[in-house]
Amino acid sequence: MPEHPRQDSPGRALTRQRFLAVRDEHAVEEMDKADCDPAALARTYAQFPVINSVVSRWHSVYKQRIRPLLSATRNSTLLDIGCGGGDIPAALARWAARDRLRLSITAIDPDPRAITYARSHLAGSDVEFRQAHSSELLAEGAMFTVVISNHMLHHLTPPEFSDLLSDSTALAQELVVHSDIARSRLGYALFSVATLPLAVGSFIRPDGLTSIRRSYTPTELRAILPAGWRVESERPYRNLLLYSPGQQHV
Numbered sequence: 001m002p003e004h005p006r007q008d009s010p011g012r013a014l015t016r017q018r019f020l021a022v023r024d025e026h027a028v029e030e031m032d033k034a035d036c037d038p039a040a041l042a043r044t045y046a047q048f049p050v051i052n053s054v055v056s057r058w059h060s061v062y063k064q065r066i067r068p069l070l071s072a073t074r075n076s077t078l079l080d081i082g083c084g085g086g087d088i089p090a091a092l093a094r095w096a097a098r099d100r101l102r103l104s105i106t107a108i109d110p111d112p113r114a115i116t117y118a119r120s121h122l123a124g125s126d127v128e129f130r131q132a133h134s135s136e137l138l139a140e141g142a143m144f145t146v147v148i149s150n151h152m153l154h155h156l157t158p159p160e161f162s163d164l165l166s167d168s169t170a171l172a173q174e175l176v177v178h179s180d181i182a183r184s185r186l187g188y189a190l191f192s193v194a195t196l197p198l199a200v201g202s203f204i205r206p207d208g209l210t211s212i213r214r215s216y217t218p219t220e221l222r223a224i225l226p227a228g229w230r231v232e233s234e235r236p237y238r239n240l241l242l243y244s245p246g247q248q249h250v
């Protein structure tokens with residue numbers, strides 16, 4: 001007799017429909033745990049440049065949004081909040097130097113493991129790496145031409161999210177760019193398959209999937225952003241939170 005196609009039970013079909021429909025704010029990434037395997041953590045930091053070049057696409061952000069603010073004769077400054085292994089600020093410094101633009105970069109992270117890795121692996125990158133919170137720089141009276149972060153928003157609790165936006169607006173003179181993952185089922189599936197070769201001995205794949213579950217949709221972000229901020233969707237599956245001091249956006 002001919003086989004009949006397998007039919008999902010109503011419960012299974014409902015589970016599939018609900019998957020990623022709601023942000024999983026309670027999921028915890030392995031690399032955020034204080035007792036995670038240090039070798040796997042270091043390997044994860046080492047793999048970030050590959051992942052970020054494909055997923056985060058900061059070179060495009062640099063060309064379209066940051067480079068127009070820089071000058072060959074006037075010094076500009078940039079702050080990267082939550083820099084992790086430091087690959088993005090190092091890349092920004094390299095691109096600005098290649099374009100003969102004057103840019104001083106400070107990269108901060110409260111996790112000493114991240115700063116230790118960045119300092120030891122990116123010693124010649126012309127980036128100042130500091131173990132600090134953005135609130136500490138604010139207390140110092142620091143100001144920067146541009147303030148950025150990458151894939152950090154989904155890590156934060158609601159109060160931490162609010163504090164980051166408040167600190168960013170106070171620290172930035174011309175532009176804030178917070179780039180993060182946009183939650184989607186297709187993005188989850190593609191990342192799951194694409195990172196299989198990187199899964200052994202690293203947190204890249206499991207933490208990346210957890211990050212997608214924790215991340216926001218553009219609509220969710222717009223509902224919680226204060227006045228003056230805007231959200232722009234970028235490929236592949238990214239949200240850019242943008243703020244320009246002195247300007248109001250609808």
